[in-house]
Amino acid sequence: MKFVSTNVLRLSCLAALQAAASANSTLDVRATITPFTPSPSLDPDTLVPPTFSGYVPVIVDVAPKFTYGWDSALSVWFAKLGPANLAFMYFADDVVDPTQIIVGVFVKGGDDDFLWGSYLLDQPRQFAAEWDAAPVTDVLYTIAQNFLQ
Amino acid sequence: MIPGNAILNAIAEALAADPSTIAPLLNPPKLGLVKTAFVPGPNLAITDYTLADFVTSTPIGAIAGAQNSGINPVTLERIVEMKIPAGGWRWVVTSTTNLPQTIYGAVLYDNGGTTVYGAVLFNAPILLDAVGQVCEVDAVQFAFLINGIQ
Numbered sequence: 001m002k003f004v005s006t007n008v009l010r011l012s013c014l015a016a017l018q019a020a021a022s023a024n025s026t027l028d029v030r031a032t033i034t035p036f037t038p039s040p041s042l043d044p045d046t047l048v049p050p051t052f053s054g055y056v057p058v059i060v061d062v063a064p065k066f067t068y069g070w071d072s073a074l075s076v077w078f079a080k081l082g083p084a085n086l087a088f089m090y091f092a093d094d095v096v097d098p099t100q101i102i103v104g105v106f107v108k109g110g111d112d113d114f115l116w117g118s119y120l121l122d123q124p125r126q127f128a129a130e131w132d133a134a135p136v137t138d139v140l141y142t143i144a145q146n147f148l149q
Numbered sequence: 150m151i152p153g154n155a156i157l158n159a160i161a162e163a164l165a166a167d168p169s170t171i172a173p174l175l176n177p178p179k180l181g182l183v184k185t186a187f188v189p190g191p192n193l194a195i196t197d198y199t200l201a202d203f204v205t206s207t208p209i210g211a212i213a214g215a216q217n218s219g220i221n222p223v224t225l226e227r228i229v230e231m232k233i234p235a236g237g238w239r240w241v242v243t244s245t246t247n248l249p250q251t252i253y254g255a256v257l258y259d260n261g262g263t264t265v266y267g268a269v270l271f272n273a274p275i276l277l278d279a280v281g282q283v284c285e286v287d288a289v290q291f292a293f294l295i296n297g298i299q
Binding site for chain 2: 019
């Protein structure tokens with residue numbers, strides 16, 4: 001029989017997520033120019049990173065790597081990567097190949113090598129000139145209130 | 150973002166082994182029958198229901214330590230399931246004391262009786278009114294909603 005969980009167990013899951021993140025020395029936020037469909041079974045090794053000069057993965061090595069809570073406006077749980085004021089930016093520091101279009105982002109564990117998550121940018125970001133930039137904000141999970149039934 | 154399967158598995162495994170909730174090494178949770186109408190939900194509290202009180206209705210203790218986790222091959226849901234204790238989650242009426250009694254569902258709660266972990270309503274309330282009647286919960290499962298984390 002499926003039991004309806006209480007918030008005690010739901011919070012346990014979110015704490016477990018945070019602990020698993022903390023067990024990694026880093027979580028690496030990487031961009032890709034490969035079109036893909038976000039999925040739990042996505043193979044991150046198929047995702048080609050940008051090759052323009054200046055691109056580097058964003059390394060999250062601060063604790064806690066995930067914060068979590070309840071969004072009362074949306075009535076969902078959330079787990080957000082990095083400290084609240086963390087902002088991500090990919091930018092080119094040289095003349096770049098205009099075919100370099102960042103379409104999405106994925107997060108890999110620095111130690112567990114897990115695919116922590118992936119998503120598509122709302123708008124693919126073309127890198128065609130020096131200092132073109134792609135801000136990446138709100139790397140997070142949105143978690144249904146009843147995700148654990 | 151869409152989590153990878155490894156993360157989804159890790160969360161389920163962590164819950165199944167959480168010593169602060171359903172998987173303590175000592176004083177494991179208990180499953181009790183409920184004799185009052187109630188509504189399972191995220192904020193269900195001990196005071197929201199009354200446990201059954203027929204003679205053999207004593208709540209059944211879970212097995213201490215890590216519980217089971219896995220993937221339902223049909224629904225593909227990740228499942229955390231309490232290990233089934235010897236004799237099962239099964240209550241047999243042996244006395245007419247406090248009968249008749251209607252059982253509405255079951256609740257899993259901590260050993261000290263202060264924190265509810267989950268609850269289920271039976272498909273239909275079960276009227277117990279005679280010796281030999283049985284009330285049984287086949288499994289105590291928590292399922293992770295497909296696409297519940299995005």
